[in-house]
Amino acid sequence: MNKLASRLKGRAELGLAALLGAVGVIVILDAASLTVPYSQADPVGPKTMPFIIGGLLLVCAVLLAINVLRGGQGEAEGGEDVDLSHPSDWRTVLPLVGAFVLNILLIDTVGWVISGALLFWGSAWALGSRRYVRDAIIAVVLSLGTFYGFYLGLGINLPAGLLQGVL
Amino acid sequence: METFDLLMQGFSTAATPMNLLYAFIGVLLGTAVGVLPGIGPAMAVALLLPVTYALEPTSAFIMFAGIYYGGMFGGSTTSILLNTPGESATVITAIEGHKMAKAGRAAQALATAAIGSFVAGTIGTALLVAFTPMVVDFAVSLGSPSYLAIMVLALLAVTAVLGASKLRGFASLGLGLAIGLVGADKITGQQRLVFGQPLLVDGLDIVVVAVAIFAVGEALWIAAHLRRKPLSTIPVGRPWMGKQDWKRSWKPWLRGTAYGYPFGALPAGGAEVPTFLSYVTEKKLSKHPEEFGHGAIEGVAGPEAANNASAAGTLTPMLALGLPTNATAAVMLAAFTQYGIQPGPLLFDSEPELVWALIASLFIGNTLLLLINLPLAPVWAKLLQIPRPYLYAGILFFATLGAYAVNLQAFDLVLLLVLGALGFAMRRFGLPVLPLILGVILGPRVEEELRQSLQLSAGDPAGLFSEPIAVGTYILVALVLLLPLAISAFKRFRPQPQGVPAGAESRDEVSAAEARQGATVASGPRETIAGEYQQQHDHKEKP
Amino acid sequence: MTVLVGYIPTPEGAAALDRAIAEARSRSAKLVVVNASRGDVFVDDRFVQSDGVEALRKRLDGEDVAYELFQPIGGHDSADEVLDAAEQHGAELIVIGLRRRTPVGKLIMGSTAQRILLQAECAVLAVKAAK
Known part of the structure; x- marks a missing residue:
């Protein structure tokens, strides 16, 4: 009974082992699907490393499953x-x-200033802040500040989206 | 004296007003992230990677170096005032430091930590200046097979030595190597793990991976386990030390430095073992052994110095060989690749100005840190009152911004979320993060060296062992992998001797054994500290 | 009958506690001590820690009043916690400590004391720290 309970409890970690195994299989299958003519200049080829890595992942998956x-x-x-x-x-x-x-x-359609502000406000709300107005002010200041900071300081044009022409 | 001239040139580059400003920003940010819970230097540098698009490399690295050193200074402040060591390296500082603070000697504890960090950082950087060119001279003579061997050693050492579970370390390494595979193969142009997605052909951007693992994964993880019960700081005035404190501190500073630098320079040496060794040594040599456990100043001075010296040590293999040995160095290495600069021995020839300005800025940054930390410690403690929602929402905000700015593709944000979820799962299930990020960074280089080595030998595997250094390194690899097994087998057959009087074993033997096992030796008077250390030593480095 | 005090470990808080103990004794009422934190910051120096709680209890044990100590951490403002507790215990008096603030400082920071004064259903006694 006790053993069963502990096994069930470790189940989530088996998911991790499954993930490792899946990644290992994908890496190996993907490498196997490559067709490369043998070349004197590159005897190792692009397949060897994926095979090694895939093998490592599979071994880890099995050992982890056993361990769990x-x-x-x-x-x-x-x-x-x-x-x-x-x-x-x-x-x-x-x-x-x-x-x-x-x-x-939203980022590509409404632009960074709006989507970024929503991201900050929403995250702060999710984390338990309930000072809606203060949160909103900080969010808008941050997203406007980074928009202009990136534009002026780093020369990166973040998308303006809906506010195109306004900013 | 050539080195000296180069260093002086470095100073003249680093001391321009703009670069001084970046050094100052770096140390301010570094101290802030060191003090703030939930953000460490690796995350801070990862979040700042977008500046690499606009800043010239010298300025960017001067700032990053400031963050790295600053994080060390700031970390000690919280461990002394709050007893919440965020990184394994400051666990030891917290033991005596917090007791001192509770006994009303917070000012002295902060002072000996800050001055000790300054002394150790300066000596450590001087050692870096002295040794790195030698390592470079040695490294330039190495061929592909030796490089391959050294990188394999670094990967395996970090994976097998650090962390509680080797198996989980290797799982993390495998995932990192797999992430490193994505994209078109450099030699044949074959697309690997691209799945027909054109945005993946160039591979996963290292900025996206680093930000996802260190910032998004960490923020989500903390959000899932927020500490609801607030702590309170121990009120502190301006740090200062009396004559007696100086007398008791200066020797531990020097001994701590001597422990810290070499361990930092070793792959997988890290800061945990030297801080622990320093603590044990000071306890043994102290004229006031009865104070240990109740707030002995030596127990703060030594480990804090060891911690900072190891930070300087870490930069030696990073600059000389392109090998990162901790998370912050790994992210800094990612920044090098952002600039298209290949780190390694050739760096000193190809970018001497950058390297020496960076090293000179370490001296400058260290001095700045002492100046801003000593008088301002009470101000820094105020940072802890930032409401959490803003702190972690801010991390997510800047992580998104940084990842998006790479290509201005919303697709990168999808990757960010997926890899962030992976980072969350890794923290949940005890997979260490460092092997993954090293796998992503070093994996492609390992493959390159492997192919070059075998190209030279026309496919004969013997080509891997064609250089003596390579053979020697593989022997070390075998030792790293087999020694722990041998030790545990040995232990099983011979139970631990009980009640061995302190000093019965020779110091060297003890240190070596402790170093090998990540310090698990507990005998006689060491029992308490080793026990305490054991409990806390699985805290991973704060990202 | 209950006297409720909003306690924080500052001179104002100590003054409030002193006065609340005296009031509870003279009315032979039960004393309810509330020390709340929103729990959204890493460090909250107004929240009494374990050794502080011990000292506080020792002090209260020494006085000859019946008391209860609450330390709610619920993501609510301290004002809400005090008002909720007052309603729950049917308090006849709330005692709070007042701090000197400039008008501008008050505008920015809001005020726990002000909210309690305005919203409490019972009498509120505001005391200042001893000079």
């Missing part, structure tokens, strides 16, 4: 601002990812 099934566990990373005593707080992470995805979808 035997009760081995990766040690989650600590840090100054990390409290590992409570489980992952998905209610913070998922809205964060949402803000991030929203930015990806």
Whole structure:
């Protein structure tokens, strides 16, 4: 019973082993699909390295799976601002990812100033800030500041999007 | 005296007003990220990689070097005032430093840390000046097979020696090497792991990978595990030291430097082992051993010096061989590739102005750090009151900006998110980050050297062993891989002797054993510190 | 009957606590001590740490009043926490410490004390730190 419970608990890590295995298989299959004539100037060719890496990944995947099934566990990373005593707080992470995805979808159409401000505001909200107005002011100042900073300082034109002509 | 002339030229480049300004910005940012929770020098440099599009390399590296050294100074402030060492290198400082602060000697602890860091950083940089040209002279004579061997050693040493689980280290290395494969093969032009996606043909941009792993992955990870209960700082005035404190500090500074530099220069040497060794040494040599565990100033002075000297040591293999041995050096190396500069022994010939200005700026940065850290420590502590939502939202904001600015392609942001999720998963499941980033950076170079070596020998594998240095290095590789196995087998057959009196074993033997095992020797009076160290030593370097 | 005090480890907070203890004793009421943090900063010097809590409890144990100590960390402002706790315990009096602030400083920072004064359902006693 106890053993079963611990096995179930380690399941998430088996997903990692599966990921390693999948990447290993993809690397090997991709390399195998290359067709290169043998060349005197390059006896190693572009396939050798992928085969070695794919092999390494597959071996790691198998060993990791065995290790996990035997009760081995990766040690989650600590840090100054990390409290590992409570489980992952998905209610913070998922809205964060949402803000991030929203930015990806919007950046090319509405431009950096708007999408970047939304990204900052949304992230701050996801992280628990409830001072909406102050957050919004900071977000707009940051995105406007970086827009002009990149344009004037680095010579990079971030997309202006909807505000084309205004900025 | 040629080196001296070059260094003086470096000073004249580094001391131009613009470069001084960048050095100043660098040390300010570095101290800030060292103090702030959740941001470390590697993340800061990664987030600043976009400046490489506009800044000339010399100025950019002067700023990065300031961030690197500044992070070391700032890290000690939080470990003393808060007892929250963000990096494994400052775990030891926190042990005595925080006790000193609680006993009302925070000012002295901060002072000995800052002055010790300055002394060690300066001596370490001087050693860098002395040794790096020698390493370069040696390295220039090496051929592809030796290079290949050295890079393999560096990769394996970082993977197998650091971190709690070797298996997970190798998994991380494999993922990094696979990421490094993406794109068109340089020699044949064959597309690998491109999946018909034209945006992948040029490979994954190192900026995107570094920002994803160090900034996005870390920010998401912290967001998932925010520490809700606030801490409080120990109030502190301006750091200062009395005569007695100076007397007790200067020797530990020098001994710490002597430990730190060589370990920093070794692949996988890192800062953990020398800080630990320094602590043990000071405890043993101290005239006040009873104060250890209750706030002994030697226990702050020595490890803090070792920490900074190892930072200087790290730059030796990075500049001379193009081998990064910690995360910050790896990201700085990524910046070199952004400029199309090939790091390695030829760097000293091709870009002497850049290299020597960078080294000179280390001296300048160190001095600036002492000047801004001693009087301003209470101000820096105020940074800790920045509300978290702004801090981590800001990290995500600038990470997105940096990754997007590479190509102005929203596709890069998709990659950023995917690799950020990978970074999150790696932290969740205990995969160390450093092997991955080294795999991404060194993987393509390993392949290049491998192909060159075998091209010279027309495909005969014996070509890999055609140089004595290569053979020697492979023997070292074998030792790195097999020694831990041998030790654990040996331990299984012979249980640990109990109650060995301190000093019964010769110092060298002990140090060597500790170094090999990432310091797990616990006997006699070392037990407590080794235990404490063990508990905390798996903290990885703050990215 | 309850007297509630919003406590922070500063001279103002100490003055408020002193006064609250005296009030609770004279009314023979229960004392509720609230020390809140939003929990969104890494360092919050207004939040009493474990050794501070110990000292605080020792002090309160020494006084002959019944007391409860709350340290909510819930992402709410301290003002909300104090007001919520006052309502929950049916407090007849809230004691808070006041700090001298310039009008501009108040404009920017907002004020926990002001919100408590304006929104509390019961009497509020504001004290200043002893000089």
